[in-house]
Amino acid sequence: MLIDRPAVSLDDYTERARAVLPPDVWDYVAGGSAAEVTLAGNRRGLDRVAVLPRVLRGIGTVDLRTRLLGRPYAMPVGVAPMAYQRLMHPDGELALAAAAGAAGVPYVASTLASTPIEQITGAGAEVWFQLYWLRERAMVRDLLDRVVAAGCRALMLTVDVPVLGRHPRDLRNAFRLPADVVAANLPDGRGALAHTGAPGVAAVAASFAPALRWADLAWIREQVDLPLVVKGVLDPRDAVEAVRVGADAVVVSNHGGRQLDGAPASITMLPEVLDAVGDRCQVLLDSGIRGGTDVLRALALGAAGVLVGRPLLWALAAGGQPAAREALALLAAELTDALTLAGCPDPAAAAGLRTVELR
Amino acid sequence: MLIDRPAVSLDDYTERARAVLPPDVWDYVAGGSAAEVTLAGNRRGLDRVAVLPRVLRGIGTVDLRTRLLGRPYAMPVGVAPMAYQRLMHPDGELALAAAAGAAGVPYVASTLASTPIEQITGAGAEVWFQLYWLRERAMVRDLLDRVVAAGCRALMLTVDVPVLGRHPRDLRNAFRLPADVVAANLPDGRGALAHTGAPGVAAVAASFAPALRWADLAWIREQVDLPLVVKGVLDPRDAVEAVRVGADAVVVSNHGGRQLDGAPASITMLPEVLDAVGDRCQVLLDSGIRGGTDVLRALALGAAGVLVGRPLLWALAAGGQPAAREALALLAAELTDALTLAGCPDPAAAAGLRTVELR
Amino acid sequence: MLIDRPAVSLDDYTERARAVLPPDVWDYVAGGSAAEVTLAGNRRGLDRVAVLPRVLRGIGTVDLRTRLLGRPYAMPVGVAPMAYQRLMHPDGELALAAAAGAAGVPYVASTLASTPIEQITGAGAEVWFQLYWLRERAMVRDLLDRVVAAGCRALMLTVDVPVLGRHPRDLRNAFRLPADVVAANLPDGRGALAHTGAPGVAAVAASFAPALRWADLAWIREQVDLPLVVKGVLDPRDAVEAVRVGADAVVVSNHGGRQLDGAPASITMLPEVLDAVGDRCQVLLDSGIRGGTDVLRALALGAAGVLVGRPLLWALAAGGQPAAREALALLAAELTDALTLAGCPDPAAAAGLRTVELR
Amino acid sequence: MLIDRPAVSLDDYTERARAVLPPDVWDYVAGGSAAEVTLAGNRRGLDRVAVLPRVLRGIGTVDLRTRLLGRPYAMPVGVAPMAYQRLMHPDGELALAAAAGAAGVPYVASTLASTPIEQITGAGAEVWFQLYWLRERAMVRDLLDRVVAAGCRALMLTVDVPVLGRHPRDLRNAFRLPADVVAANLPDGRGALAHTGAPGVAAVAASFAPALRWADLAWIREQVDLPLVVKGVLDPRDAVEAVRVGADAVVVSNHGGRQLDGAPASITMLPEVLDAVGDRCQVLLDSGIRGGTDVLRALALGAAGVLVGRPLLWALAAGGQPAAREALALLAAELTDALTLAGCPDPAAAAGLRTVELR
Numbered sequence A, B, C, D: 001m002l003i004d005r006p007a008v009s010l011d012d013y014t015e016r017a018r019a020v021l022p023p024d025v026w027d028y029v030a031g032g033s034a035a036e037v038t039l040a041g042n043r044r045g046l047d048r049v050a051v052l053p054r055v056l057r058g059i060g061t062v063d064l065r066t067r068l069l070g071r072p073y074a075m076p077v078g079v080a081p082m083a084y085q086r087l088m089h090p091d092g093e094l095a096l097a098a099a100a101g102a103a104g105v106p107y108v109a110s111t112l113a114s115t116p117i118e119q120i121t122g123a124g125a126e127v128w129f130q131l132y133w134l135r136e137r138a139m140v141r142d143l144l145d146r147v148v149a150a151g152c153r154a155l156m157l158t159v160d161v162p163v164l165g166r167h168p169r170d171l172r173n174a175f176r177l178p179a180d181v182v183a184a185n186l187p188d189g190r191g192a193l194a195h196t197g198a199p200g201v202a203a204v205a206a207s208f209a210p211a212l213r214w215a216d217l218a219w220i221r222e223q224v225d226l227p228l229v230v231k232g233v234l235d236p237r238d239a240v241e242a243v244r245v246g247a248d249a250v251v252v253s254n255h256g257g258r259q260l261d262g263a264p265a266s267i268t269m270l271p272e273v274l275d276a277v278g279d280r281c282q283v284l285l286d287s288g289i290r291g292g293t294d295v296l297r298a299l300a301l302g303a304a305g306v307l308v309g310r311p312l313l314w315a316l317a318a319g320g321q322p323a324a325r326e327a328l329a330l331l332a333a334e335l336t337d338a339l340t341l342a343g344c345p346d347p348a349a350a351a352g353l354r355t356v357e358l359r
């Protein structure tokens, strides 16, 4: 019934998803690491960015189109890489990728996708592939070959997961993946990386590669000829490193509050990262984006675009591909609205807006 | 019963109105755009302005009289332009204008008034006309002719509505105007601008003119020989533009949190706007004013006066013209009280008070 | 029953008083003016002052004795002037003054005391007299003669009441003084100054003197040869005026949040007032003091002492003179404790402590 | 039942302890002094420290080992000195010391331990002895002889207890130690220092030595040839004094909010103390540490390590030695996790992290 009425904000999907998902699955998505201070901080950090609208700028119609990584998209928004989307809905990655395709935005496929990458790229969206650098380099090698062959448009290396963060909700729920949801792109998807509900991170830590260094990115650059995005940077010094090794873009992110708890809101660090590398690569942002106003906040501070995570999983859970499409259309409408009200004919114009701290 | 007892603060009318209005109408007035961050921020922004009273200044009686736009009024307060006042009470605009007249304050009639402007100007108040610049210039032209003929004293151009903001409450309530409440001053009042409850802004957007530029104000100046007020400025650069094209006053406003959500509290931007144009035009403020202390805050920061919105609609809903009169009298009493306690014989003296940030 | 157990903090009396007083009387004391923003701000302002204790200072026993206005008292605390204490308890002013005497602290008798000043001075405490400058100078003249004859030790002129602040709680409760509680020191105690529950301040305003100026204090100085305290200063410029006209002390105060709502916490203004006049007169503080830690905060910032208001009325209501005595003893114990823990052998030493802002 | 499931955060033990302890005992441990402003401030102070993780630092495995006072420990954490641990569990100090031993961290035995120091040193941990300097120097002398003979590794002098702080909860509960829990290392353990539930601090104050001075530490240095730690410093000037008299380490602490209420969070003062003495002695911190993220915060600001208080008492109460062991193992796991996610191979590396204020 709820689902019969159109959503008026992305938060509507949160409640709908909560109604349909098993509580432990809902917690797995909604939760953050440790005391969830960073998770809450993302919201507060965004709300503190007040944007000064300009008026009478003669903007006519707003044009949301944006180039990301040199390619044209319908708006400055991408679907964040998120594991195991079949937990949300039987159609999983295929549904969300198809929705992204319909919306004209990039879909970032996770290393831990529960659908083979070759099927995802067939769903209609431009697909970027998110890589977790696993301990066995051969496994990475094979994966990259498939990624290129499948026609992915960019490679996004997630660097804030040397190990998985501890998620108290999952530990409390003894959360385990159901048998039919596996990391479909890994040799032994289930056994290797599944969330096992063990109280430590030992079970999965074995698969990640905390020993990785910036120098190792050179190896990646040799393997694939795709634009490279480094996701999970907060300290401007790391953004500088990323550019030095050849990143085409960085994503300022705290992984939606799921990795180091106590890290600042990503929006808080955006200005400094832009100062450090904004003239040398594109800077994207994620963590906490919940509507058009949030996108405007990021654009006003200078981001080239944002990734959106949980809200799209909630939409997927609430109503599969149609709901996910609707969610992206709603976001586009909200962003059009926010830009119009701020006097900006396009996303780039937002960089000229002033922001003040809301207290 | 509640209504039998005199209100002791403007907030009392809020509760009374809630008791008598249909919930969706109450929401239409009370609500703001998007996540209502700016709506809440207006209150917080005002509360953070602490005013230092002066003592033993020999003030005798306080004299609230103030000149706004070169004309004398009984206090530095005006009734903000608000659409469709017949939603509140059958007497609508006529009742509120009459109350303004009795209180000696200007009544700003909205382009979207539900009563013809010629009747409003006959209700006893000095009327300023608020203009929404519509797409069809001929329509604007006709309206301005009527405005002048009806004897309006000033023209207030609202510049923060290139399109209507998205109001989640209205969308959720599928709020529609009742058949008998129309934009009485527009050729096809109902069809053109009514709130349709559609989930997008498309239906009404068609009527507004986002392509308007500052240069177009020259055209307005030629049409009417009335003082010009620009309402809806937050960025000081826009205040400078307004003065450049000949505005006699600007209203620092975020439209009561109904347009760009994420915009700062208007009180937060007041000092900067005053720095930019305070010596060249009058600066008014609205958004969140709820009592005499709030008026004092704005005056202490240097505003020439304020507009009050929702509280007067609530009074109108609660008890028609008598209640609206009572509300304005209460506000005058509170302001007299606040000025007396602050050691100010008149509104102008408040500009000499110091403010500190309350934390 | 509650009353059988000793209070462990001054707040305990608040609850006890609430249990025994008629609700409208409780509200009259507890409430503040307008939106009660300043009332709440006093608490927050104090809590934000973090005091850095010093250690191993060899303090032995703490000696609370302090000179105020050149006379020795048992601690740097006085009973704030408060009207109509017979509202709390039949023994009213006599009980609280006796308690002050037992505690060795000054009792400030209000112009609006419900007991004749000659009886109050006989109750055992050193009494200071608080003067509201009334419109009729002859009335003031008579009062001052009686004050001197009765043996009061100081004259405290309250300057923040050009009119009484509007108290929404009282208006809502239509609060009126009971017939047997009158301003016992005024010719027509009841009629002149009683709280009438009228929705304006007109009824009582007639008795106060908003036209008073600093210059008029010269007249006062001629009438009485007592130390002069000016109570109700927040702006340092007013403190300078007070010293200029010969004040021996000022009380930084917002009248416990009962006069100008929107005024800052008095503790917030204390440092600036001390900078302005601290070397030329004693600076006291009131508004929000609720325990020994609060006294320490004021002392650490440089105050010579504090006045305590409502908590002592609550104690009086809860248990008459014994409870008021107990409350002052508790405050002394708390202050001894706080000074000991902060490494201060006496109140004066607290001025050497550093404070930081607690956030 | 609760106890059958492994704890996923230290806070879990709080609830478990609450379920098994008598309410007054729970309050005795959980509570703070006066209005508990400092108690709450510790949590808020820590949460405001946002730590910027570094990425791709090639950290492999994290090594938590740390030298404190020149000796190697398994992690930069010690068990804070806490009185009367047999209140929590019959095994009291022996259980907690054994758990510390198993975890490889120092156990600080309190002067008010409810178990003889000679037994505590036999429980398997490296023991540091915490000294309350009592009025009778002979008593101190005897105690120190036993401490050295028992093989303690360090002497920690607590300087923030010239008298015990007033704890309203204990006063309200009329909390008294049960007959079988005594200060086992004092000649007349029960009578001398027990918490008597009297509304003042008189009963116990007799035993402490508020007259102590920094100079007296010289005497201590002569008595024992052990590393000296000064615990309970907030003002950097006191840290300088401590170093001047020969302290090898200071503990920045507000005694977990149990002594001077109104004191700042210890984390707030850490940077200044480090500036003052960080190059001349080790700086530890306690008060409010509740998990690995908090330890990281302290390390990032430059602390050499932290002490943990209440959480370990809760674990002890919830499940004796096994639970305390589990709690310390959990803390080690959380710290490993936090350091890994922050890109730090060891605790020392954390000092290179940047922090920003979370608002």
Ligand SMILES: Cc1cc2nc3c(=O)[nH]c(=O)nc-3n(C[C@H](O)[C@H](O)[C@H](O)COP(=O)(O)O)c2cc1C
Pocket: A028, A029, A030, A080, A081, A082, A083, A110, A111, A112, A130, A158, A231, A253, A254, A255, A256, A257, A258, A286, A287, A288, A289, A307, A308, A309, A310, A311
């Ligand atoms: C359930 C879930 C799974 C995720 N899986 C991945 C992943 O596999 N790879 C990755 O780089 N980020 C992953 N993320 C992080 C997201 O890419 C993104 O950084 C984060 O969700 C953004 O914050 P938001 O959810 O507040 O929008 C995941 C996030 C969630 C909520």
Ligand SMILES: Cc1cc2nc3c(=O)[nH]c(=O)nc-3n(C[C@H](O)[C@H](O)[C@H](O)COP(=O)(O)O)c2cc1C
Pocket: B028, B029, B030, B080, B081, B082, B083, B110, B111, B112, B130, B158, B231, B253, B254, B255, B256, B257, B258, B286, B287, B288, B289, B307, B308, B309, B310, B311
């Ligand atoms: C129900 C409603 C209708 C409004 N209609 C108009 C309008 O037609 N034209 C306009 O310029 N502003 C309009 N406003 C904005 C007000 O003029 C004013 O800026 C705002 O209400 C001030 O904030 P306040 O309500 O917090 O006092 C409207 C506001 C409300 C609440």
Ligand SMILES: Cc1cc2nc3c(=O)[nH]c(=O)nc-3n(C[C@H](O)[C@H](O)[C@H](O)COP(=O)(O)O)c2cc1C
Pocket: C028, C029, C030, C080, C081, C082, C083, C110, C111, C112, C130, C158, C231, C253, C254, C255, C256, C257, C258, C286, C287, C288, C289, C307, C308, C309, C310, C311
């Ligand atoms: C019930 C009540 C009556 C008061 N009457 C007087 C008065 O007659 N004269 C005066 O100077 N201040 C008066 N005050 C203000 C107090 O002197 C003092 O400034 C204030 O109570 C301090 O704040 P606190 O109550 O938070 O301690 C009154 C306060 C209360 C609560």
Ligand SMILES: Cc1cc2nc3c(=O)[nH]c(=O)nc-3n(C[C@H](O)[C@H](O)[C@H](O)COP(=O)(O)O)c2cc1C
Pocket: D028, D029, D030, D080, D081, D082, D083, D110, D111, D112, D130, D158, D231, D253, D254, D255, D256, D257, D258, D286, D287, D288, D289, D307, D308, D309, D310, D311
């Ligand atoms: C029940 C209890 C007893 C304590 N007893 C002592 C003590 O005997 N000696 C001492 O130096 N500190 C004592 N403390 C303070 C701790 O050593 C430590 O400073 C404080 O608990 C740290 O804060 P936390 O509990 O928030 O971790 C005690 C603390 C508690 C909670």
